[in-house]
Amino acid sequence: ETGVTQTPRHLVMGMTxxxxxxxxxxxxHNAMYWYKQSAKKPLELMFVYNFKEQTENNSVPSRFSxxxxxxxxxxxxxxxxxxxxxxxxxxxxxxxxxGSPEQYFGPGTRLTVT
Amino acid sequence: xxxVAQPEDQVNVAEGNPLTVKCTYSVSGNPYLFWYVQxxxxxxxxxxxxxxxxxxxxxxxxxxxxxxxxxxxxxLKKPSALVSDSALYFCAVRYGQNFVFGPGTRLSVLx
Numbered sequence: 001e002t003g004v005t006q007t008p009r010h011l012v013m014g015m016t017x018x019x020x021x022x023x024x025x026x027x028x029h030n031a032m033y034w035y036k037q038s039a040k041k042p043l044e045l046m047f048v049y050n051f052k053e054q055t056e057n058n059s060v061p062s063r064f065s066x067x068x069x070x071x072x073x074x075x076x077x078x079x080x081x082x083x084x085x086x087x088x089x090x091x092x093x094x095x096x097x098x099g100s101p102e103q104y105f106g107p108g109t110r111l112t113v114t
Numbered sequence: 115x116x117x118v119a120q121p122e123d124q125v126n127v128a129e130g131n132p133l134t135v136k137c138t139y140s141v142s143g144n145p146y147l148f149w150y151v152q153x154x155x156x157x158x159x160x161x162x163x164x165x166x167x168x169x170x171x172x173x174x175x176x177x178x179x180x181x182x183x184x185x186x187x188x189x190l191k192k193p194s195a196l197v198s199d200s201a202l203y204f205c206a207v208r209y210g211q212n213f214v215f216g217p218g219t220r221l222s223v224l225x
Binding site: 004006031033042043045048050055056088090092094096101102103104105106107108110 | 146148150155156157158159160163165204206208211212213215216217218
């Protein structure tokens with residue numbers, strides 16, 4: 001898991017707070033992803049970035065705002081969240097080349113909205 | 115539309131017995147297929163992939179998977195299960211730069 005790191009690992013925030021999740025990949029990949037994993041629900045793709053450009057936004061509420069300043073870093077800015085946003089947020093990265101098409105995941109940030 | 119199905123929510127197997135976790139997919143074109151494992155409160159770990167070539171692919175921790183194009187399946191297998199294999203397993207398919215994951219199958223290996 002050292003290839004993709006995420007901070008913080010745990011976050012508790014109130015509904016009026018603003019916080020950010022950070023992801024960093026050390027694999028030289030050029031695509032990065034945010035996923036939401038809730039209990040007893042399938043993994044939900046939130047955002048995809050290729051070469052720093054957002055290429056996918058899966059109807060995610062505007063209270064989630066991604067930022068990708070370069071191909072190694074990805075942020076998820078959070079504001080005025082709802083309790084149902086409590087989940088494990090996973091970052092992943094991948095490479096465009098067909099020889100290594102798999103994604104590598106970070107350990108996740110466990111978010112609790114109170 | 116691309117989709118992945120894992121028909122079993124839960125698979126129970128005795129330690130030392132062979133295990134199979136099932137996956138079927140629907141994708142246009144030639145698929146890139148993957149298996150991942152997730153332990154509690156951790157990210158997903160890559161186990162193995164199918165890109166092309168031999169239908170039987172080998173991966174980490176003694177796992178292997180069999181690609182069957184006619185049945186559009188990619189079942190995960192292991193000849194002898196360990197208690198430490200107990201975890202949540204996800205099948206996934208890639209199209210372009212995007213990935214679609216199955217709902218997951220919880221594997222319990224009983225001592």
